[in-house]
Amino acid sequence: MKTNKKLKKVIVTQSHFNHKEADLDILHFPIISFEQLDFDKNKLNRTFDWVVITSKNTVTFFKDYLDQINYKNIASIGKTTTKALVEAGFKVDFEPSTYTQEGFMQEFNVDKDMCILYPASNEKRPLMRNFMVKHDAEVVEIDLYHPIGNKLSLEGIRNNLYEIDAITFSSPSGVHVFMQHFDKQDLEGITVATIGHVTRSALEAYGVLSIMPEQATLNSMIEMLEKELNE
Structure with missing residues (x-):
């Protein structure tokens, strides 16, 4: 997608990453290995x-x-x-x-x-x-x-966290691994998006609020973030 504007930067933490073209600068750091x-x-x-x-x-x-x-x-x-x-x-x-x-x-x-x-x-x-x-x-x-936690991805997240506009989570395991290495304050000013009620509840247990698409799919979450961040 050709554009002259600066794209909003989003970190996607889920393991499998296959989405349609988006009007976002997406960084994939799979936070969990299996x-x-x-x-x-x-x-x-x-x-x-x-x-x-x-x-x-x-x-x-x-x-x-x-x-x-x-x-x-x-x-x-x-x-x-x-x-x-x-x-x-x-x-x-x-x-x-x-x-x-x-x-x-x-x-x-x-x-x-x-x-x-x-x-x-x-x-x-x-x-x-x-x-x-x-x-x-x-x-x-x-x-x-x-x-298990993915060390390379955790390092990549740490290096980019303070330059991003949003971060996504798709599982409670991913949330728990993230919160073992970062604090709630690290997410201040960042839009947090989740797939599924269970993942959202896991974040809420750490005091972090998130937005969630109606459909529990990566494409739905990316579409939601495009609207949310580009308004």
Whole structure:
């Protein structure tokens, strides 16, 4: 996009970054890296009615196992996860209209004695598991990976923080890592944007307020920031 004006500078901290062209100067510093965990492979030796996939990271770490296990259906939590699954060669049988755990639970039908495989981060919220168990499903949980701070990105954020107009967060883990290295005061005068109510609540626990797009996607957040910063 050709322009003579000085673009507003935005730091995006989420791990995966693929957005449409924007009228912003975007710096990508993925604040979280992910490390795969060992788990008991014997848990996979059965037939599952559903495999519930809640993130692109799960696809990355679990796609090879998904090729080897017996399952009937795959449920995805939303658009980004579905895209990753399809690109990896898998068919998605369910995706909620609202890309959140709450939206998933409102629309996903759990039957009694259903066997559900649930691979995810070891720091996932218990919400989804409790929902499925409450409806008498047998849930096989896999602690598949865990988040760790990205040192290079944290250094990049520190070097640019006082020159930016906005910063974005897309997960509670990212918020917690940031706040381990920075203070609330470091965000004064900076527009803070979040994806999802849980991420926004994590920031609020540190006393930081944020704005949030209606749709929980990176493109929606970038569009919101374009309007917010360029008015």
